Amino acid sequence: MCETLLDVRGLCHSFPLGAGRYLRAVDGVSFRIRKGEIFGLVGESGSGKSTVARCVMNILRPQAGSILYRGVDVCDPAQFRANRRMLQTERQIIFQDSSSSLDQRMKVADIIAEPLAVNHIVPPRGSLRAEAAFQLRYVGMDPAYLDRYPPELSGGQRQRVAIARALTMEPSLLVADEPIAALDVSIQAQIINLFRHLQAEHGFTFLFIAHDLAVVRYLCDRVGVLYRGKLVEMAPTKELFDRPLHPYTKALLSAIPIPDPRRERARTRFHFDEAAFDRTGGFVQVSPEHFVLGGKEAEP
């Protein structure tokens, strides 16, 4: 059916802890993202979500596995160099903490126009400043902010600036690494709506990383669940939320509070036993779109 844009195969990455020990942050993760879809990656903190995002963006170098973007292996230095410009202009990332992902000593206008300046792209709307003003308006901010510095903005405004910076390049793939985790709930809703709106307008492909299941359910087309560096389950959003198979997914979903006191009290919570987690099993396809780790638990 749809063309695959990003193909992650057997991705492994570990961090040295010193004294010869390593932390396996990502352990054999594979998934595909089709053109134009919103793929959500959820998991608790420390499950390796951000590491996957950083590998996809070439910020980290994975120890094993490959990441194919439009068929180009971005982990291979030779292929990366040959396609550098395409890769750097088409993929953009939005970080979690906008206070550290924006240079505090640059004006908003310069921040938004930085990708254009770096890549020596002639701004389509005349000047870099006009381009920055357009993008700022596009993410719902008044162009009067152009001459402000990031510390003078609120968290939500900063995140909008970060989004605007990513959008200036008209990316095909947008990676958002917990873009709303550091924001107030009311601002979160605004930003999520902004994402939906922008995705509808632009049609970019979106790798959305979050730990908030409600947000993922609202925004994403397909979801992958990450646990301790392993992808334990992957399915279309509706399927996953209706028919979770892996015990970890069940536990995770059962932890979502229900905004109705009576039903909330009646909610049964699954407990997931960490010791029982079996990381050796293979990824099993239970239905055309639904994959689960291990397979034993796949029995309904």
Next chain:
Amino acid sequence: MDERFALVGLCPAAEQAAPKGRRPGKRPALAAAFLALMVLGCLLFPLLLTKDPASMDLSNYAREPDGTFWFGTDTMGRDIFAMIWSGGRVSLSIGFLATALSTVIAVAVGAVSGLAPRWLDALIMRLTDILLSIPSLLVIILLQAALGRANIASLSLVIGATGWMSVARVVRTEVRQLRTSEYVAAARCMGGGTFHILRRHLAPNFLASIMFMVVMNVRGAIVAESTLSFMGAGLPLDTVSWGSMLSLAENALTAGAWWIVLIPGLFLVATLLAVTELGEWLRRSANRGQSNL
């Protein structure tokens, strides 16, 4: 277009309070004016004055300040007023030259150490620590002795070469912290090379934090020069500087000639004070929170 944003909420700029600019801290106008005056005086006076600061005239030995010799003469009969300006030229230029050198070394070492792999970074920092903990005046004397007879260039070289360590440490810490920061990662993702990142992101950020130290290094270099010259390990007597003028002070003390000690010293202290004020003003932008006490 605005309706489309009803959903996502357009933030009008007017809601926002006016940007919190830097609190208009007292600018060191006096210090800046004094420094400008000193620099100008040191540049111009030696050209205008008819008296040669180096000419010795033993008939005017240790004269008190009067109409002809505004600041008196020293124990070799030289006019102190003329010496102040030409000596200031030497002292100030050593201050600036030495600082320029130490800053260049510091930024280079700090940036290399900050960008280097862990083991190299540890090695460089260990060496820096050792150098930092040795009293620098002793090293300066030793190096100057090794270089031979001192002149402005060699003294600046020696003082600069021993004054970079603390700045290098700050640069290194800043670079190390900054290079893992997300905006550097973001800049890399959008295709910015190392040079772009260094120029646009790292340099503006660490320059702000070393400005104060650099200004203080100017002060340190001027003090080092005057101390060395005073002790006889720096500039020789015939190269007039504020320090070498004071190296005659011991004769002056026995002669009771206060002006030989007092006048060059006052100029020296006033200049150092002005430099310090300037440095403090640069630093004051940080540490602005409200006291909880």
Next chain:
Amino acid sequence: MKLARRLCSLLLSLLVLSAAVFWIARLAPGDPLVSYYGQRAERMTPEQRAREEARLGLDAPIHVQYVRWLRNALHGDLGVSFKYKRDVVDVIRGRVSNTLLLGGVGFALIFSMALGLGLLCARFEGRPLDKILCKLGTLSSCIPEFWLSLLLILIFSVYLRVLPSSGAWSVDGGGAADRLRHLILPMTVVVTGHLWYYAYMIRNRLLEEVRADYVLLARSTGLGRRRVLLRHCLRNALPSYLSIMAISVPHIMGGTYVVETVFSYPGIGTLCYESARYQDYDLLMVLCLLSGAVVIVCNMLAQAINEHIDPRVRAAAAERAEADGHG
């Protein structure tokens, strides 16, 4: 285990330091024979010179000289001072107590006064007292030590004639009171020269602490300002202050040499200066190694203080030790 490793690194550092000083000192263009024979060296015939150089072991290549020095040093023979024509250790022994007196008492005074001043300034931040102290401190930090010495001599020795201008004791000797009188001026200079740097440091450190939320909490429970400052803020500021003071020992002790020179005070500082200026090789080597050892030991001390007092560092160290044990 840990101690042994530190001792090894100390010895290694000293070895490197000795080699560096040896080379630098011998590159200097001066004539060591002048410091041995004084004016007589200039009147020597070339043959005499060669004979004397051979006698003092100055004719061999530098690395041979170094190895010979090292071998002798390991046997406990640290050489002879060219200038004093006595065993180096003897020369230093005669001086070291003077410097310890000046530097040690000065250090104690600086340490305690800086703490007091810092607390005072932090308590009254922004008030007139703090402002006046800060201004005075800035002024004092801008006065070069040697000029302050000159000024004090001018005032107290030349005009008022109440205090001696040089030396550590009078020629006829006058007991403790006489020594004290000789110490007053140099001590004043040593203390003023360093005091503000440390006082300002502790003031700023305390001001950082004062802005932390736990102070707000402590204040809201009804604790008085004084108590919060002394019990809470000071406790947090002290480890870094102590470790900085430990690092600063060589600076204060070694930094006395300007003062010693101006006041002709017979201490190590004057000796250092003379030996560096006049190519008194063996003396210079021992003095450099001595100060190097002090520097390194003080740095280790600072680290130990940090680890001992600060629970965060202690926890990190324990974790490391555990990791070492397991790994």
